[in-house]
Amino acid sequence: MTKTTILTVVGARPQFIKAAAVSRAIRASSDFSEIMVHTGQHFDEMMSDVFFRELEIGKPEVNLAIHGGTHGAMTGQMLAGIEQCLLERKPDWVLVYGDTNSTLAGALAAAKLHIPVVHVEAGLRSFNRRMPEEVNRVLTDHVSALLLSPTMTGVRNLEAEGITRGVHHVGDVMYDAMLHAQKRSREMSTILATLGLSDGGFALATVHRAENTDDPARLQAVMNAIVETAGGLPVVLPVHPRTRQAIARSGTQLGSIRTIDPVGYIDMVRLLDGAKVVLTDSGGLQKEAYFARRPCVTLRDETEWTETLEHGWNRLWTTPDWKPRSDITDYGTGQAAEVVLDAIRAHQG
Template sequence: MTPLKILTIVGARPQFIKAAAISRAIREIDGLSEVMIHTGQHFDSNMSDIFFEELDIRQPQHHLAINGGGHGDMTGRMLIAIEPILVAERPDWVVVYGDTNSTLAGSLAASKLHIPVAHVEAGLRSYNRRMPEEINRVVTDHLSTLHFCPTATAVANLAVEGVTQGVHHVGDVMYDATLFAIDKAEKASTALSDLKLRPKEYAVATVHRAENTDDPRQLRAVVQFLQERAESHPVVLPLHPRTRQAASRMGVSLDRLRVIEPVGYLDMVKLLHHAVGVYTDSGGVQKEAYFHRVPCITLRDETEWTETVTHGWNRLWKGPERGTPREIEEYGKGRAAFDIVHLLASNRAST
């Protein structure tokens, strides 16, 4: 029997982390091969190249170098570039991750060529259609053949939309990645000493969502919130290029925050692991905060990771205080990647 060919499409930092866990699982199971497309959505070396080096990911066979422009422009260019690669590679499965433009372009290209799509992090919903990420994830779910859900809530969300076939609650791949990285980061990262930080005496913040960076009033409100928090402890802000450009364009001062360049994955793991708190608009970082058992405040009016709120580890920045923390069992035990790969292999017949 010929090897099962899995074509992975990534483009942004969280996807590199998830793909690393699944790529390791693919390499450990006989009869599987993987081809990777990197769209280039995150192109800065601190947000792309370093992740491949640190997470033991083989360099992508196809690098599209597509970034910048509006959502339609970027997605369209990706769609045009991905299609001929799929025709040439003829994979058995196309695997996409999360909710980016790369995810949408990959799922559209594959479905039009009748190549089955497997969506990692399927079923997440914020129920805010103003978020481009929400549109991306909804469309991708309705184009996918296999839906790998991190939570029971995600499974229920799909059922409400009539998606019940090929749905699997596998747990969270990001938890797999975190368990793999913690010991490695403790040994390899010098982030705390480089920044002269003491454990549990600082917080980490990330801001990059369009809803926070495209509106001057919203960006000022978020920055003011972080600056108020900085009165109690230093707030370290690895500054996303989009946020840097927006703050400069809108004249929003980042004074009183410890602004640093984007950091590699291991440095971020080290910073999160020893932080006293996390402030973020990133879905991935909300979960990572929980994996490190660090309290989080989400800089949005809703979250797709409702379990982090109901279980007392997270709260919305304008919402009530956190409850008593308790474990989130449904994120799994760090074996989600292996479960996903076994399901891909066992569903060969459906391709």
């Protein structure tokens, strides 16, 4: 039997995590094969290589090594590089995740060559077009053949934009990855002992989005809010390279916040498990906090993960308190990767 070839485009940490779940399902299948292309958007050891090792993802067949520069320059280089890969490899499908420049470049390159695009995490909307991620996700959705949404809210967002064909609610593949990693993290990770932390005795924070790092006044306000919200708890902040540069450039005062270098996924899951509260501007970490059943404060003025707000596990930093908590059923049971493959099979059939 001839296998269906999926060319997967990844480039950033959240995509490596999502790809781990789907790539594992592809390897276990009898009717799919995968070619993985890494754009190089996240490129250093602790932002890229460690995830491939820890999540047991095969080494990418292609690494375009494209990083740095403006959004336009980066996306343009990725578009050209991915197009060349598609012309050489001739896959049946191109699969993209989320909302990065790598996502948009992969989707555009495929659409222009009439190769059907699968967008995993379709339909998410913050309704803030000043965010580059919002532009990326909207444009990707409008050129995709299969739009696989983790939530029913995503399905409704697409319907409001006139997109109904090829739309499926599949659950969240990041939940699959988190469940797989949780047990390993408790067995393997020594991060709490290394940092002298105890379960429930600290807050975990991350800051990386341009809206928070590019304006020195906003960055200082975010750091002040982290310290205040932590309420005297020690705060651990794995520092994204962009954020480290912004802190140094602006002279931002961190107060009691303890910065550490970026950590791998296994250590990050262990930090999540051990934290009393999570403070972040990362979309992925908002969900991961819920998967670990830890309350989260989102350091943004809106979020695309509205279910986490409605079910009381997340609140915006401008909101005084959480709503009453309840489980979020939309994210599925940890089998979303299989549903992704089933959706592709059904579309082919």
